[in-house]
Amino acid sequence: MSTGSPGKPRRQRTTFVIKDGIMTHFAPPGPLGFGGAPLGNMFDVVDEETAAAALTAAWDSGVRYFDTAPHYGSGLSEHRFGNVLRRYERDDFVLSTKVGRMLRPDPSCPDNGPFVHGLPFRVESDYSYDAVMRSIEDSYQRLGLAQIDVAFVHDLAADQLGDAWEEQFEVARTGAFRALTTLRDQGVIKGWGLGVNLTEPCVRALEQADPDVFLLAGRYSLLNQPALDRLFPMCAERGVNVVVGGPYNSGLLAGGRTFEYSEASPEMVAKRDRIAAICARHGADIRSAALQFCAAHPVVAAIIPGAKRPEKVLENARLMTATVPAAVWQELKHERLIPADAPTPG
Template structure:
């Protein structure tokens, strides 16, 4: 059974914003956003301990108590372990530094070993107030600021988390596992391994309307050949494609802002909403099982649902190709 068969639809909810991503979100607003997603028919929720040092999991778990556990799919991540120890210093998290400055202050450590994987799952179950997880992603093996050290973490995961999660899947404790990363390289390396048999991958920010060339040319066809599905996270490129100012978790550069403006001008010419273009572009690739945009306000959920239903004229995609804004061989909706 493929990952697509295990997901309840092509639109999920990425709950990184519930960890106070970029701003201090009131508790009632966070809860209302989860309930809005449920009311809109969303039944796949993705979170991680890293999001606000446990805050996203806590908030999501509280909100989902209102619903039947059998009615939705839940995924979280391992590898970024949350400790009871508090850390009030400035955290060096590379490109993600400052993203969760309004989150909880618990210390975060990297540990991709088998023991840490099992401990992390137990901690997540408590925060989420649930008795089981459906999908577990191995998180952030290849962040930019790791440098060459990411290969060390990958090897630790290969001998630790990979095996632990394979055993849990084989025992029926979880339904699926894979990597949850924002780089193409660790997915390529995993697909090349004989012993690793992940069910899919969560790729954040690397297959978007704004940034897709490397994933398209190096990864998507290979994943499809392996019958391994991709969940696309961050389809709005950290928010810049949805009217925000961030790209790659930081304030967008003038060059990125200019590129987005070119996309917006073409979208306006064709009467197309950029959010609709972003979601539908990601889903047009046959390797993609679902998209999981984030949201921190209830109204954003309705926008996402409307974006998936919007009709986009073929001429819009032709115009983007002619302008060099999407790759010539990138699949587009038909």
């Protein structure tokens, strides 16, 4: 089954955005979204009341795009999303989840790092056609919802799969990609793509298949822009959107000490400090600059910073609209802290 000719779209592509509370399409600059990994008990436990309050705060602050995955807490994040999102009209928000990992019942609650105290399931990677079809059905059950807008093929990259990633990519190309293309063509989902931390699988997917949107974490930020040179121009040419995950680079841009979930190098900390000093000199918050920089690129449809607590959700919403003077962007480019050709707000 052909999944599209490399280099150009073979159809009118569906994109997604929220306007006046109604989902029509994604289009840049996209809305602030809500990423579901923290509510899968990422690194530490979030109680049910706090998780529900965080999702409710997101809704009340205007967020209408929600992303989750079976992997997050071995199904816990999907359950929590469904418990809250069922309160609202289904056509009023965009929901994405992921495929590529199957959950198998296991009362021993095996480790599923970095998630702790998840649900009693064993997580198994499986990018085959049948597994993806089953995964979508299982997500319906966990969410308690009958509609998923976007399905991302999860972690189909070397950082998660090591040297086996190319072999698994071929499994996905003939399995997961085919299954999701079928579901999209049938109108079951509105679009599909990859949810990864590296650009290479996205480039290959554009060359060999017909995705609609990517969720790319940590590869387009104030500190790190490897997506800018090749992937984003390819996306622009094909009319493919990008959701940016990890706009704070796992905490370094929000005042932490970790970059890509490890202790940040002295060089990266120094770069963060230089950016922060420029922001402070012009009366701006580096966190606002981090969020708004990601959203300014034309291919970016949404950004999904992580948040475990309602106060953090509300803070992200405030930071997204706070003023960042044009002089910040000018100085960051002059000091070569961001690329000269990187789009900036305004």
